[in-house]
Amino acid sequence: MDDRERTQREGDDTSAADQAVAALTVAELLxxxxxxxxxxEIVSGDDQxxxxxxxxxxxDSERVERFLExxxxxxxxxxxxxxxxxxxxxxxDQLERADASGTIVELVDEDSAPDPExxxxxxQAAAGRTLPVILLSHRIKFVxxxxxxxxxxxxxxxxxxxxxxxIHETYTRLSLERAEAQTIVDRTAxxxxxxxxxxxxxxxxxxxxxRGSESITQxxxxxxxxxxxxxxxxxxQTPVGLRARRWGRLVVPGPTESGVPVDQIIDRxxxxxxxxxxxxxxxxxxxxxxxxxxxxxxxxxxxxDEQRARARARSLGFxxxxxAALVPVVVRLDRDPAADxxxxxxxxxxxxAELVSxxxxxxxxxxxxxxxSGSFGLILALSGSRxxxxxxxxxxxxxxxxxxxxxxxxxxxxxxxxxxxxxxxSAAQVAEVASTLEVRERPFYRSGDVRLRGLLSVLGHDSRxxxxxxxxxxxxxxxxxxxxxxxxxxxxxxxxxxxxxxxxRAGFLSRPALYARIAKLESSLGxxxxxxxxxxxxxxxxxxxxxxx
Numbered sequence: 088m089d090d091r092e093r094t095q096r097e098g099d100d101t102s103a104a105d106q107a108v109a110a111l112t113v114a115e116l117l118x119x120x121x122x123x124x125x126x127x128e129i130v131s132g133d134d135q136x137x138x139x140x141x142x143x144x145x146x147d148s149e150r151v152e153r154f155l156e157x158x159x160x161x162x163x164x165x166x167x168x169x170x171x172x173x174x175x176x177x178x179x180d181q182l183e184r185a186d187a188s189g190t191i192v193e194l195v196d197e198d199s200a201p202d203p204e205x206x207x208x209x210x211q212a213a214a215g216r217t218l219p220v221i222l223l224s225h226r227i228k229f230v231x232x233x234x235x236x237x238x239x240x241x242x243x244x245x246x247x248x249x250x251x252x253x254i255h256e257t258y259t260r261l262s263l264e265r266a267e268a269q270t271i272v273d274r275t276a277x278x279x280x281x282x283x284x285x286x287x288x289x290x291x292x293x294x295x296x297x298r299g300s301e302s303i304t305q306x307x308x309x310x311x312x313x314x315x316x317x318x319x320x321x322x323x324q325t326p327v328g329l330r331a332r333r334w335g336r337l338v339v340p341g342p343t344e345s346g347v348p349v350d351q352i353i354d355r356x357x358x359x360x361x362x363x364x365x366x367x368x369x370x371x372x373x374x375x376x377x378x379x380x381x382x383x384x385x386x387x388x389x390x391x392d393e394q395r396a397r398a399r400a401r402s403l404g405f406x407x408x409x410x411a412a413l414v415p416v417v418v419r420l421d422r423d424p425a426a427d428x429x430x431x432x433x434x435x436x437x438x439x440a441e442l443v444s445x446x447x448x449x450x451x452x453x454x455x456x457x458x459x460s461g462s463f464g465l466i467l468a469l470s471g472s473r474x475x476x477x478x479x480x481x482x483x484x485x486x487x488x489x490x491x492x493x494x495x496x497x498x499x500x501x502x503x504x505x506x507x508x509x510x511x512x513s514a515a516q517v518a519e520v521a522s523t524l525e526v527r528e529r530p531f532y533r534s535g536d537v538r539l540r541g542l543l544s545v546l547g548h549d550s551r552x553x554x555x556x557x558x559x560x561x562x563x564x565x566x567x568x569x570x571x572x573x574x575x576x577x578x579x580x581x582x583x584x585x586x587x588x589x590x591x592r593a594g595f596l597s598r599p600a601l602y603a604r605i606a607k608l609e610s611s612l613g614x615x616x617x618x619x620x621x622x623x624x625x626x627x628x629x630x631x632x633x634x635x636x
Contacts, residue, residue, distance in 0.1 A: 111140045111239045113160065113189045113219050121231045125193065125223035130210055132219035138188040143236040145229055149178035155185035160236070162229045164193045169205035175212035182218055189219030191232075199226045250348060254278070258355040262362045269294040271363070272337075275356040276300070281343040283353075285327070285360065286311070287335045303340055311338075323349050325357040327364075332433070334364065375439065375455055378403050382456035382464070385508045396504050405454040407468030413507035414475060415498035416465040416531070417458065418442065419518040431461050438493065439463050445482055456511075462518065464511045466504070475500060483530040494522040495531035552631060559628035562611040573611065574629070576604055581626045585616060 114136035117127055129136070141158030144151075149168040151161060161182060168174035182190055194205040201224040213220040257278070261271050268285055276283040276297030285294040290308045295301070303310070322341075328334040337357050343349050381399050385391055391399070407413065420435055439455060442465065446453040452468035469478055483495060496518030498510035513534065521532040529536065557564065563574045576594070583589040591601045605616060614621040 111236055111243075112136065113138050113140060113221075116140065116160065116232070116236065117221065119232070119235060121227050121235070122191070122221075122223070125225045125227040127191070128222040128224070130220040130222050131213040131216040132189060135189070135217055135219050138219065140188045140236060140240070142240065143233045145233065149174045149181070151178065152181035152185050155182070155187055157186035158188050159185075160188050161190040162193075162232060163190065164195075165205065165209070169194060169202070169208060172208050172212055175208050179212055179216060179218060179220065183216070187218070189221065191221045191223060193223040193226065193229075195224065195226050201225070251351065254348070254352055254355055258359040262359045265363055266359070268360055268363070269296070271356055271359050272296045275337070275352060278352050279339060279343045279347055279349060281339055282341055283356075284338045284340060285335060286338065288333065293335060299341070323353060325353045327357045327360045329361065329365075335360075374403065375457065378405070378454050379456040382454065382466075382508055382511075385505060386511070391505070393503055393505055400454055400504060403454070405452050405466070405468070407452040408470045410502060411452070411468040411470050412475060412500040412502065413504060414467045414469060414479070414500045415507050415510040415514045416467055416479075417462060417496045417498075417511060417514040417518045418465070419462040419494045419496070419515070419522055421492040421494070421522065422461055435461060435463060442482070449478070449482055451478070451482070458511075458515060462515065464514070466507045466511075469500070480530050494518050494527060496521060497531050497533050556628040556631045559612075559624055560632060562613075564632070573608060577608060577625065578629055578633075580605070580608070580616065581622060581629065585622055 140160045144159045144161050146161050146163045194202045196202050272283050272285050272294040273296040282297035282300035286292055290311050292304045292307050295304045322338050324336050324338040326333050326336050337353050385396055443453050443455055454466040456464045458464055469475055496514040498514035501507050517532050517534050563570055579594055580590050609616055
Protein backbone atom coordinates (compact mmCIF):
# COMPACT_ATOMS: atom_id res chain seq x y z
CA MET A 88 0.00 0.00 0.00
CA ASP A 89 1.15 3.52 -0.77
CA ASP A 90 2.36 5.12 2.48
CA ARG A 91 0.78 8.40 1.44
CA GLU A 92 -2.64 6.75 1.60
CA ARG A 93 -2.36 5.81 5.25
CA THR A 94 -2.15 8.13 8.24
CA GLN A 95 -0.09 6.84 11.14
CA ARG A 96 -1.12 6.84 14.79
CA GLU A 97 -0.98 9.99 16.86
CA GLY A 98 2.36 10.56 18.51
CA ASP A 99 4.15 7.95 16.42
CA ASP A 100 7.50 9.65 15.81
CA THR A 101 9.79 6.66 16.17
CA SER A 102 11.85 4.98 13.48
CA ALA A 103 10.59 2.47 10.96
CA ALA A 104 12.11 -0.34 12.98
CA ASP A 105 10.02 0.61 15.99
CA GLN A 106 6.67 0.68 14.21
CA ALA A 107 6.30 -3.06 14.61
CA VAL A 108 5.46 -4.11 18.15
CA ALA A 109 8.74 -5.21 19.73
CA ALA A 110 9.11 -8.26 21.96
CA LEU A 111 12.17 -6.66 23.55
CA THR A 112 13.21 -3.06 24.19
CA VAL A 113 16.51 -1.55 25.25
CA ALA A 114 15.08 -0.80 28.71
CA GLU A 115 13.91 -4.39 29.17
CA LEU A 116 17.32 -5.74 28.19
CA LEU A 117 19.00 -3.57 30.82
CA UNK A 118 17.02 -5.43 33.48
CA UNK A 119 18.57 -8.75 32.46
CA UNK A 120 20.83 -10.04 35.22
CA UNK A 121 23.79 -10.56 32.93
CA UNK A 122 23.82 -6.87 31.95
CA UNK A 123 22.95 -5.50 35.39
CA UNK A 124 25.99 -7.35 36.75
CA UNK A 125 28.15 -5.32 34.37
CA UNK A 126 27.27 -2.05 36.16
CA UNK A 127 25.41 -0.37 33.27
CA GLU A 128 25.63 3.42 32.99
CA ILE A 129 23.27 5.19 30.61
CA VAL A 130 25.52 7.74 28.95
CA SER A 131 23.03 9.14 26.41
CA GLY A 132 19.53 8.55 25.03
CA ASP A 133 17.92 7.81 28.38
CA ASP A 134 14.58 9.01 26.97
CA GLN A 135 14.87 6.57 24.03
CA UNK A 136 15.20 3.35 26.01
CA UNK A 137 11.76 2.26 24.81
CA UNK A 138 13.16 1.60 21.32
CA UNK A 139 12.41 -1.88 20.08
CA UNK A 140 15.25 -4.26 19.30
CA UNK A 141 15.01 -6.10 15.98
CA UNK A 142 18.26 -8.02 16.35
CA UNK A 143 21.48 -8.08 18.39
CA UNK A 144 24.82 -7.61 16.62
CA UNK A 145 28.37 -7.87 17.99
CA UNK A 146 30.98 -5.53 16.49
CA ASP A 147 34.71 -5.11 17.06
CA SER A 148 35.30 -2.19 14.68
CA GLU A 149 33.94 1.32 14.30
CA ARG A 150 33.17 0.47 10.65
CA VAL A 151 29.85 -1.16 11.38
CA GLU A 152 27.32 0.67 9.22
CA ARG A 153 27.48 -1.76 6.30
CA PHE A 154 26.36 -4.64 8.55
CA LEU A 155 23.22 -2.92 9.86
CA GLU A 156 19.70 -2.55 8.47
CA UNK A 157 18.04 -0.69 11.33
CA UNK A 158 16.71 -1.68 14.72
CA UNK A 159 19.81 -3.57 15.89
CA UNK A 160 21.32 -3.36 19.37
CA UNK A 161 25.11 -3.40 18.91
CA UNK A 162 27.35 -4.98 21.55
CA UNK A 163 31.05 -4.04 21.46
CA UNK A 164 34.21 -3.87 23.55
CA UNK A 165 35.54 -1.04 21.31
CA UNK A 166 38.93 -2.70 21.55
CA UNK A 167 40.23 -1.22 18.29
CA UNK A 168 38.91 2.30 18.67
CA UNK A 169 38.37 3.03 22.39
CA UNK A 170 41.37 5.35 22.62
CA UNK A 171 40.38 7.58 19.67
CA UNK A 172 37.67 10.21 20.22
CA UNK A 173 37.28 10.59 16.47
CA UNK A 174 36.90 6.85 15.90
CA UNK A 175 34.44 6.56 18.80
CA UNK A 176 32.38 9.47 17.41
CA UNK A 177 32.42 7.87 13.95
CA UNK A 178 31.15 4.62 15.49
CA UNK A 179 28.16 6.43 17.03
CA ASP A 180 27.57 8.40 13.81
CA GLN A 181 27.32 5.18 11.83
CA LEU A 182 24.89 3.67 14.33
CA GLU A 183 22.66 6.75 14.06
CA ARG A 184 22.77 6.74 10.26
CA ALA A 185 21.84 3.05 10.23
CA ASP A 186 18.94 3.73 12.67
CA ALA A 187 20.26 1.29 15.26
CA SER A 188 18.26 0.86 18.47
CA GLY A 189 21.31 1.51 20.66
CA THR A 190 24.66 0.18 21.76
CA ILE A 191 26.17 -1.44 24.85
CA VAL A 192 29.91 -0.78 25.17
CA GLU A 193 32.00 -2.87 27.58
CA LEU A 194 35.17 -0.95 28.56
CA VAL A 195 37.46 -3.07 30.74
CA ASP A 196 41.20 -3.78 30.50
CA GLU A 197 43.02 -7.10 30.16
CA ASP A 198 42.59 -7.73 33.89
CA SER A 199 38.80 -7.11 33.68
CA ALA A 200 39.20 -3.86 35.58
CA PRO A 201 37.35 -0.69 34.49
CA ASP A 202 39.10 1.43 31.83
CA PRO A 203 38.47 5.05 32.92
CA GLU A 204 40.41 6.66 30.05
CA UNK A 205 38.31 4.81 27.46
CA UNK A 206 35.15 5.62 29.43
CA UNK A 207 35.96 9.32 29.21
CA UNK A 208 36.49 9.04 25.46
CA UNK A 209 33.06 7.38 25.17
CA UNK A 210 31.32 10.02 27.29
CA GLN A 211 32.70 12.84 25.20
CA ALA A 212 31.75 11.14 21.91
CA ALA A 213 28.22 10.30 23.14
CA ALA A 214 27.44 13.70 24.67
CA GLY A 215 24.23 15.25 23.32
CA ARG A 216 23.16 12.24 21.28
CA THR A 217 19.68 10.69 21.28
CA LEU A 218 21.15 7.25 20.53
CA PRO A 219 20.97 5.07 23.67
CA VAL A 220 24.59 4.44 24.70
CA ILE A 221 25.15 2.15 27.71
CA LEU A 222 28.59 1.81 29.30
CA LEU A 223 29.55 -1.38 31.13
CA SER A 224 32.48 -1.14 33.51
CA HIS A 225 32.56 -4.87 34.33
CA ARG A 226 33.06 -7.80 32.01
CA ILE A 227 30.03 -9.81 30.92
CA LYS A 228 29.43 -12.63 28.43
CA PHE A 229 28.00 -11.20 25.25
CA VAL A 230 26.97 -14.66 24.07
CA UNK A 231 24.41 -14.92 26.87
CA UNK A 232 22.93 -11.57 25.91
CA UNK A 233 22.63 -12.59 22.27
CA UNK A 234 21.12 -15.97 23.18
CA UNK A 235 18.50 -14.37 25.42
CA UNK A 236 17.63 -11.61 22.97
CA UNK A 237 17.44 -13.91 19.98
CA UNK A 238 15.21 -16.39 21.82
CA UNK A 239 12.82 -13.54 22.63
CA UNK A 240 12.96 -12.16 19.11
CA UNK A 241 12.45 -15.54 17.45
CA UNK A 242 9.50 -16.21 19.75
CA UNK A 243 8.08 -12.84 18.68
CA UNK A 244 8.52 -13.69 15.01
CA UNK A 245 6.79 -17.03 15.47
CA UNK A 246 3.96 -15.28 17.30
CA UNK A 247 3.68 -12.72 14.50
CA UNK A 248 3.61 -15.46 11.89
CA UNK A 249 0.87 -17.24 13.79
CA UNK A 250 -1.10 -14.02 14.11
CA UNK A 251 -0.57 -13.27 10.42
CA UNK A 252 -1.85 -16.75 9.56
CA UNK A 253 -4.93 -16.19 11.71
CA ILE A 254 -5.60 -12.82 10.08
CA HIS A 255 -5.03 -14.29 6.60
CA GLU A 256 -7.41 -17.19 7.23
CA THR A 257 -10.04 -14.89 8.75
CA TYR A 258 -10.22 -12.51 5.81
CA THR A 259 -9.76 -15.23 3.21
CA ARG A 260 -12.79 -17.01 4.66
CA LEU A 261 -14.79 -13.77 4.70
CA SER A 262 -13.86 -13.12 1.06
CA LEU A 263 -14.77 -16.64 -0.06
CA GLU A 264 -18.06 -16.48 1.82
CA ARG A 265 -18.86 -13.15 0.13
CA ALA A 266 -19.45 -11.64 3.54
CA GLU A 267 -21.37 -8.38 3.69
CA ALA A 268 -19.47 -5.18 4.43
CA GLN A 269 -20.98 -4.98 7.91
CA THR A 270 -19.74 -8.49 8.75
CA ILE A 271 -16.19 -7.61 7.64
CA VAL A 272 -16.27 -4.38 9.67
CA ASP A 273 -17.62 -6.26 12.72
CA ARG A 274 -14.77 -8.80 12.57
CA THR A 275 -12.18 -6.05 12.09
CA ALA A 276 -13.43 -4.19 15.15
CA UNK A 277 -13.17 -7.41 17.18
CA UNK A 278 -9.58 -8.05 16.09
CA UNK A 279 -8.53 -4.48 16.81
CA UNK A 280 -10.62 -4.09 19.98
CA UNK A 281 -11.40 -0.60 18.65
CA UNK A 282 -14.11 1.24 16.72
CA UNK A 283 -13.97 0.88 12.94
CA UNK A 284 -15.84 2.95 10.32
CA UNK A 285 -16.34 2.21 6.62
CA UNK A 286 -17.19 5.35 4.62
CA UNK A 287 -17.65 6.14 0.93
CA UNK A 288 -15.82 8.87 -0.97
CA UNK A 289 -18.46 11.41 0.12
CA UNK A 290 -17.81 10.56 3.81
CA UNK A 291 -21.15 8.78 4.17
CA UNK A 292 -20.97 5.97 6.72
CA UNK A 293 -21.60 2.62 5.06
CA UNK A 294 -20.92 0.46 8.14
CA UNK A 295 -19.44 0.81 11.61
CA UNK A 296 -18.69 -1.44 14.58
CA UNK A 297 -16.86 -1.46 17.89
CA ARG A 298 -17.38 0.24 21.21
CA GLY A 299 -18.20 3.92 20.77
CA SER A 300 -18.59 3.75 16.99
CA GLU A 301 -22.26 4.75 17.12
CA SER A 302 -21.57 8.03 18.89
CA ILE A 303 -18.54 8.74 16.69
CA THR A 304 -20.54 8.35 13.48
CA GLN A 305 -23.45 10.57 14.48
CA UNK A 306 -21.74 13.64 13.02
CA UNK A 307 -19.21 11.76 10.92
CA UNK A 308 -19.38 13.88 7.77
CA UNK A 309 -18.76 17.10 9.70
CA UNK A 310 -16.08 15.42 11.78
CA UNK A 311 -13.94 14.22 8.87
CA UNK A 312 -14.62 17.21 6.62
CA UNK A 313 -13.27 19.74 9.12
CA UNK A 314 -10.03 21.41 7.87
CA UNK A 315 -7.00 19.46 9.02
CA UNK A 316 -9.11 16.75 10.65
CA UNK A 317 -6.98 13.80 9.57
CA UNK A 318 -3.75 15.66 10.21
CA UNK A 319 -4.80 16.57 13.75
CA UNK A 320 -6.16 13.17 14.75
CA UNK A 321 -3.76 11.02 12.69
CA UNK A 322 -6.25 8.16 12.44
CA UNK A 323 -5.13 4.95 10.85
CA GLN A 324 -6.95 4.21 7.63
CA THR A 325 -6.78 2.30 4.37
CA PRO A 326 -8.45 3.03 1.01
CA VAL A 327 -11.00 0.54 -0.31
CA GLY A 328 -11.33 -0.28 -3.98
CA LEU A 329 -8.90 -0.64 -6.85
CA ARG A 330 -6.41 2.20 -7.18
CA ALA A 331 -8.11 3.76 -10.21
CA ARG A 332 -11.62 3.28 -8.75
CA ARG A 333 -11.52 4.01 -5.02
CA TRP A 334 -15.02 3.88 -3.56
CA GLY A 335 -14.34 4.36 0.14
CA ARG A 336 -11.95 3.98 3.04
CA LEU A 337 -11.75 2.01 6.27
CA VAL A 338 -10.93 4.18 9.28
CA VAL A 339 -9.87 3.34 12.84
CA PRO A 340 -10.86 6.55 14.69
CA GLY A 341 -9.17 5.86 17.98
CA PRO A 342 -6.53 3.90 19.90
CA THR A 343 -6.24 0.14 19.44
CA GLU A 344 -5.29 -2.66 21.77
CA SER A 345 -1.53 -2.71 22.42
CA GLY A 346 0.32 -5.37 20.44
CA VAL A 347 -2.25 -5.59 17.62
CA PRO A 348 -0.80 -5.35 14.06
CA VAL A 349 -3.19 -2.58 13.02
CA ASP A 350 -1.79 -1.97 9.54
CA GLN A 351 -1.91 -5.66 8.68
CA ILE A 352 -5.49 -6.07 9.87
CA ILE A 353 -6.99 -3.01 8.17
CA ASP A 354 -5.07 -3.74 4.96
CA ARG A 355 -6.55 -7.24 4.80
CA UNK A 356 -9.99 -5.89 5.73
CA UNK A 357 -9.74 -3.36 2.89
CA UNK A 358 -8.75 -6.14 0.47
CA UNK A 359 -11.69 -8.29 1.58
CA UNK A 360 -14.11 -5.39 1.11
CA UNK A 361 -12.66 -4.71 -2.34
CA UNK A 362 -12.87 -8.36 -3.41
CA UNK A 363 -16.44 -8.68 -2.15
CA UNK A 364 -17.48 -5.55 -4.04
CA UNK A 365 -15.72 -6.79 -7.20
CA UNK A 366 -17.45 -10.17 -6.93
CA UNK A 367 -20.84 -8.49 -6.51
CA UNK A 368 -20.11 -6.28 -9.50
CA UNK A 369 -19.03 -9.24 -11.62
CA UNK A 370 -22.27 -11.00 -10.74
CA UNK A 371 -24.23 -7.85 -11.53
CA UNK A 372 -22.38 -7.51 -14.85
CA UNK A 373 -23.27 -11.09 -15.79
CA UNK A 374 -26.92 -10.44 -14.93
CA UNK A 375 -26.87 -7.21 -16.98
CA UNK A 376 -25.42 -9.09 -19.95
CA UNK A 377 -28.11 -11.76 -19.69
CA UNK A 378 -30.91 -9.19 -19.40
CA UNK A 379 -29.46 -7.18 -22.31
CA UNK A 380 -29.42 -10.31 -24.43
CA UNK A 381 -33.09 -10.93 -23.71
CA UNK A 382 -34.06 -7.34 -24.55
CA UNK A 383 -32.15 -7.48 -27.85
CA UNK A 384 -33.79 -10.80 -28.70
CA UNK A 385 -37.25 -9.33 -28.05
CA UNK A 386 -36.44 -6.23 -30.13
CA UNK A 387 -34.78 -7.99 -33.07
CA UNK A 388 -36.86 -11.13 -33.57
CA UNK A 389 -40.47 -12.27 -33.63
CA UNK A 390 -39.70 -15.65 -32.06
CA UNK A 391 -40.84 -14.69 -28.54
CA ASP A 392 -44.48 -14.14 -27.66
CA GLU A 393 -45.56 -12.28 -24.52
CA GLN A 394 -45.81 -15.41 -22.36
CA ARG A 395 -42.40 -16.77 -23.30
CA ALA A 396 -40.76 -13.36 -22.97
CA ARG A 397 -42.14 -12.92 -19.46
CA ALA A 398 -41.03 -16.42 -18.49
CA ARG A 399 -37.50 -15.66 -19.68
CA ALA A 400 -37.56 -12.34 -17.84
CA ARG A 401 -38.71 -14.01 -14.60
CA SER A 402 -35.72 -16.35 -14.77
CA LEU A 403 -33.52 -13.24 -14.84
CA GLY A 404 -35.15 -11.71 -11.76
CA PHE A 405 -37.75 -9.48 -13.46
CA UNK A 406 -40.98 -10.32 -11.63
CA UNK A 407 -43.44 -7.41 -11.91
CA UNK A 408 -46.70 -7.39 -9.93
CA UNK A 409 -49.82 -8.57 -11.72
CA UNK A 410 -51.12 -5.84 -14.03
CA ALA A 411 -48.13 -3.56 -13.39
CA ALA A 412 -47.41 -0.70 -15.77
CA LEU A 413 -44.12 -1.28 -17.58
CA VAL A 414 -42.31 2.00 -18.22
CA PRO A 415 -39.51 2.15 -20.84
CA VAL A 416 -36.69 4.40 -19.62
CA VAL A 417 -33.50 5.39 -21.44
CA VAL A 418 -30.63 7.15 -19.67
CA ARG A 419 -28.15 9.05 -21.82
CA LEU A 420 -24.86 10.25 -20.32
CA ASP A 421 -23.50 13.57 -21.53
CA ARG A 422 -20.50 12.88 -23.73
CA ASP A 423 -17.26 14.72 -23.14
CA PRO A 424 -15.29 14.66 -26.42
CA ALA A 425 -12.05 14.65 -24.41
CA ALA A 426 -13.06 11.65 -22.27
CA ASP A 427 -11.75 8.25 -23.27
CA UNK A 428 -14.27 5.47 -24.09
CA UNK A 429 -13.18 3.37 -21.12
CA UNK A 430 -14.04 6.12 -18.64
CA UNK A 431 -17.43 6.63 -20.30
CA UNK A 432 -18.11 2.90 -20.01
CA UNK A 433 -17.18 2.89 -16.32
CA UNK A 434 -19.47 5.86 -15.67
CA UNK A 435 -22.28 4.11 -17.54
CA UNK A 436 -21.83 0.89 -15.54
CA UNK A 437 -21.70 2.78 -12.26
CA UNK A 438 -24.89 4.71 -12.99
CA UNK A 439 -26.66 1.56 -14.20
CA ALA A 440 -25.81 -0.24 -10.96
CA GLU A 441 -26.93 2.73 -8.88
CA LEU A 442 -30.28 3.06 -10.66
CA VAL A 443 -30.97 -0.68 -10.47
CA SER A 444 -30.14 -0.62 -6.76
CA UNK A 445 -32.39 2.42 -6.23
CA UNK A 446 -35.24 0.70 -8.08
CA UNK A 447 -34.81 -2.35 -5.85
CA UNK A 448 -35.01 -0.15 -2.74
CA UNK A 449 -38.30 1.28 -4.07
CA UNK A 450 -39.63 -2.24 -4.71
CA UNK A 451 -39.67 -1.76 -8.48
CA UNK A 452 -38.94 -4.76 -10.66
CA UNK A 453 -36.30 -3.70 -13.17
CA UNK A 454 -35.02 -5.12 -16.45
CA UNK A 455 -31.86 -3.39 -17.70
CA UNK A 456 -30.10 -3.36 -21.03
CA UNK A 457 -27.07 -1.68 -22.53
CA UNK A 458 -27.71 0.35 -25.68
CA UNK A 459 -25.13 2.31 -27.63
CA SER A 460 -22.04 3.61 -25.83
CA GLY A 461 -23.03 6.12 -23.17
CA SER A 462 -26.67 5.12 -22.84
CA PHE A 463 -28.68 2.27 -21.35
CA GLY A 464 -32.30 1.28 -20.99
CA LEU A 465 -34.53 0.13 -18.16
CA ILE A 466 -37.97 -1.42 -18.07
CA LEU A 467 -39.47 -0.40 -14.72
CA ALA A 468 -42.56 -2.11 -13.32
CA LEU A 469 -44.95 0.10 -11.35
CA SER A 470 -47.91 -1.36 -9.53
CA GLY A 471 -51.30 0.05 -10.50
CA SER A 472 -51.59 1.96 -7.23
CA ARG A 473 -48.45 4.04 -7.78
CA UNK A 474 -48.41 7.39 -9.52
CA UNK A 475 -45.98 7.06 -12.42
CA UNK A 476 -44.65 10.62 -12.37
CA UNK A 477 -44.12 10.72 -8.61
CA UNK A 478 -42.44 7.31 -8.57
CA UNK A 479 -40.06 8.26 -11.38
CA UNK A 480 -39.23 11.64 -9.83
CA UNK A 481 -38.39 10.01 -6.52
CA UNK A 482 -36.27 7.35 -8.20
CA UNK A 483 -34.29 9.83 -10.29
CA UNK A 484 -33.90 12.65 -7.77
CA UNK A 485 -34.15 11.37 -4.20
CA UNK A 486 -32.71 7.88 -4.54
CA UNK A 487 -29.82 8.47 -6.93
CA UNK A 488 -26.81 10.68 -6.24
CA UNK A 489 -24.27 10.53 -9.04
CA UNK A 490 -21.70 13.05 -10.24
CA UNK A 491 -22.30 12.18 -13.91
CA UNK A 492 -24.54 14.55 -15.94
CA UNK A 493 -27.26 12.57 -17.63
CA UNK A 494 -30.61 12.93 -19.38
CA UNK A 495 -33.58 10.58 -19.07
CA UNK A 496 -36.17 9.86 -21.76
CA UNK A 497 -39.45 8.10 -20.90
CA UNK A 498 -41.65 6.16 -23.32
CA UNK A 499 -45.37 5.45 -22.94
CA UNK A 500 -46.11 2.85 -20.31
CA UNK A 501 -47.83 -0.42 -21.19
CA UNK A 502 -48.75 -3.73 -19.60
CA UNK A 503 -46.99 -5.68 -22.35
CA UNK A 504 -43.30 -6.51 -22.01
CA UNK A 505 -42.96 -6.75 -25.80
CA UNK A 506 -44.45 -3.30 -26.28
CA UNK A 507 -42.31 -1.81 -23.48
CA UNK A 508 -39.14 -3.09 -25.16
CA UNK A 509 -40.29 -1.76 -28.54
CA UNK A 510 -40.86 1.67 -26.99
CA UNK A 511 -37.27 1.93 -25.76
CA UNK A 512 -36.45 3.39 -29.20
CA SER A 513 -38.83 6.31 -28.73
CA ALA A 514 -37.52 6.84 -25.16
CA ALA A 515 -33.97 6.91 -26.55
CA GLN A 516 -35.04 9.46 -29.13
CA VAL A 517 -36.55 11.66 -26.42
CA ALA A 518 -33.39 11.39 -24.29
CA GLU A 519 -31.21 12.35 -27.24
CA VAL A 520 -33.35 15.37 -28.12
CA ALA A 521 -33.63 16.47 -24.47
CA SER A 522 -29.83 16.33 -24.14
CA THR A 523 -29.61 19.12 -26.73
CA LEU A 524 -31.77 21.51 -24.72
CA GLU A 525 -29.89 24.54 -23.44
CA VAL A 526 -31.67 24.30 -20.08
CA ARG A 527 -32.62 20.94 -18.59
CA GLU A 528 -34.76 21.42 -15.50
CA ARG A 529 -36.75 18.18 -15.53
CA PRO A 530 -35.58 14.89 -13.99
CA PHE A 531 -36.94 13.14 -17.10
CA TYR A 532 -38.61 13.96 -20.41
CA ARG A 533 -41.51 12.50 -22.38
CA SER A 534 -42.16 13.06 -26.07
CA GLY A 535 -44.62 15.85 -25.22
CA ASP A 536 -41.84 17.73 -23.44
CA VAL A 537 -39.56 17.96 -26.48
CA ARG A 538 -42.40 18.68 -28.96
CA LEU A 539 -41.17 20.08 -32.29
CA ARG A 540 -37.55 19.21 -31.48
CA GLY A 541 -38.62 15.59 -31.08
CA LEU A 542 -40.32 15.50 -34.47
CA LEU A 543 -37.36 17.14 -36.19
CA SER A 544 -34.99 14.74 -34.49
CA VAL A 545 -36.97 11.75 -35.78
CA LEU A 546 -36.98 13.23 -39.29
CA GLY A 547 -33.47 14.63 -38.99
CA HIS A 548 -31.91 12.50 -41.75
CA ASP A 549 -34.77 12.87 -44.20
CA SER A 550 -33.33 14.46 -47.37
CA ARG A 551 -36.62 16.24 -48.00
CA UNK A 552 -36.38 18.04 -44.67
CA UNK A 553 -32.81 19.03 -45.44
CA UNK A 554 -33.90 20.42 -48.80
CA UNK A 555 -36.70 22.35 -47.10
CA UNK A 556 -34.35 23.88 -44.51
CA UNK A 557 -31.73 24.81 -47.08
CA UNK A 558 -34.41 26.33 -49.32
CA UNK A 559 -35.74 28.51 -46.50
CA UNK A 560 -32.38 29.59 -45.09
CA UNK A 561 -30.17 29.35 -48.17
CA UNK A 562 -28.91 32.98 -48.24
CA UNK A 563 -27.97 32.76 -44.53
CA UNK A 564 -26.08 29.45 -44.54
CA UNK A 565 -22.68 30.84 -45.44
CA UNK A 566 -19.78 30.78 -43.04
CA UNK A 567 -18.90 34.47 -43.03
CA UNK A 568 -19.36 36.56 -39.86
CA UNK A 569 -22.14 38.47 -41.61
CA UNK A 570 -24.04 35.22 -42.31
CA UNK A 571 -23.64 34.14 -38.69
CA UNK A 572 -24.85 37.52 -37.47
CA UNK A 573 -27.95 37.33 -39.67
CA UNK A 574 -28.81 33.80 -38.50
CA UNK A 575 -28.46 34.88 -34.87
CA UNK A 576 -30.71 37.89 -35.49
CA UNK A 577 -33.32 35.70 -37.19
CA UNK A 578 -33.26 33.34 -34.21
CA UNK A 579 -33.73 36.28 -31.83
CA UNK A 580 -36.60 37.65 -33.94
CA UNK A 581 -38.41 34.28 -34.08
CA UNK A 582 -37.83 33.56 -30.37
CA UNK A 583 -39.85 36.70 -29.54
CA UNK A 584 -42.63 35.89 -32.03
CA UNK A 585 -41.81 38.87 -34.23
CA UNK A 586 -42.54 41.37 -31.43
CA UNK A 587 -40.34 44.29 -32.44
CA UNK A 588 -40.26 45.95 -29.01
CA UNK A 589 -39.17 42.70 -27.34
CA UNK A 590 -36.55 42.08 -30.03
CA UNK A 591 -35.14 45.59 -29.64
CA ARG A 592 -34.86 45.21 -25.86
CA ALA A 593 -33.30 41.74 -26.04
CA GLY A 594 -30.86 42.73 -28.78
CA PHE A 595 -30.06 46.18 -27.31
CA LEU A 596 -31.03 47.74 -30.64
CA SER A 597 -32.40 51.16 -31.42
CA ARG A 598 -35.58 51.39 -33.50
CA PRO A 599 -33.77 52.53 -36.66
CA ALA A 600 -31.16 49.76 -36.29
CA LEU A 601 -33.89 47.17 -35.72
CA TYR A 602 -35.88 48.19 -38.80
CA ALA A 603 -32.72 48.24 -40.90
CA ARG A 604 -31.86 44.67 -39.88
CA ILE A 605 -35.40 43.42 -40.52
CA ALA A 606 -35.38 45.01 -43.96
CA LYS A 607 -32.00 43.48 -44.77
CA LEU A 608 -33.16 40.04 -43.54
CA GLU A 609 -36.38 40.18 -45.57
CA SER A 610 -34.42 41.22 -48.63
CA SER A 611 -31.98 38.33 -48.24
CA LEU A 612 -34.70 35.74 -47.64
CA GLY A 613 -37.20 37.13 -50.13
CA UNK A 614 -40.10 36.84 -47.65
CA UNK A 615 -42.02 39.11 -45.31
CA UNK A 616 -41.34 38.48 -41.61
CA UNK A 617 -44.75 39.92 -40.84
CA UNK A 618 -46.31 36.80 -42.40
CA UNK A 619 -47.06 34.16 -39.73
CA UNK A 620 -46.58 31.22 -42.14
CA UNK A 621 -43.19 32.57 -43.21
CA UNK A 622 -42.12 32.89 -39.57
CA UNK A 623 -43.28 29.32 -38.86
CA UNK A 624 -41.42 27.90 -41.85
CA UNK A 625 -38.25 29.79 -40.93
CA UNK A 626 -38.52 28.69 -37.30
CA UNK A 627 -38.78 25.01 -38.30
CA UNK A 628 -35.91 25.35 -40.77
CA UNK A 629 -33.65 27.17 -38.31
CA UNK A 630 -34.40 24.73 -35.49
CA UNK A 631 -33.54 21.80 -37.75
CA UNK A 632 -30.33 23.53 -38.86
CA UNK A 633 -29.22 24.18 -35.27
CA UNK A 634 -29.84 20.53 -34.37
CA UNK A 635 -27.91 19.20 -37.37
CA UNK A 636 -25.24 21.84 -37.96
